[in-house]
Amino acid sequence: MISFSGTGTILSQNSTQMIFTNIATADRFSLPLIFMGFSITTPPSTRSFSFKFSTEFLELGNVYDIETVSQTYQNNAGVITSSGITVTSAIINAVTSYQI
């Protein structure tokens, strides 16, 4: 039976943490599933962005890395709509002006 408690803190965009304390000795080998939800504004372009999740072990003021996973995302480009092209003259070889 897992019976520890956790406290989540959003310190900044690059530092969001959840600390679990009072983990019982019996739970040291358990595999907890942790769900975290974030409401974010995605970037204004298709440039990729990533999330990095790390688990660390804190003991007596020391921090030990356990696991790290990074996930990269990329937005889809938007669709430009056009009402068409207006050509002053559509005759072949004509030197003309285009409005798009």
Place this chain on the structure above:
Amino acid sequence: MLVNLGFIQLRFPSSIAIDPTAVCNDNVTNSSTCVINSGNITLSINGSIPALTSFLLTVDKVKNSAESTQTTSFTIYSYYDALYSSLVDRLETGLTVTMTANPITTASVTPLSLTTYAVTSYTLNFVLKDDISQNGYI
């Protein structure tokens, strides 16, 4: 939305040529820079452009293609900042132009004989308005 240093790139089909001295301008960004490089037009944004802005880009001294067929599609891309990795919106299909053939107006037919049932020869005289490339035909 595009911000300062963002840009819009418009590519003409390869069958359409733009004169190197051509000028392009738009109805939105009076102070932006429009550069024409072969069939590529790059409109660099000076200031920001909000979403749903309707653009009208005018390019002069454009030479139509040499065939009366539908061109491939013009393409339009917008970029959020000065780097190509910041693609925002795009249009890659469906924006085409269909050229119209030039009418041959100077033409005449001269039969050697106008007599009914005569077996005769005809002379057709006409002037082409446009070049015909190698392997073209009449």
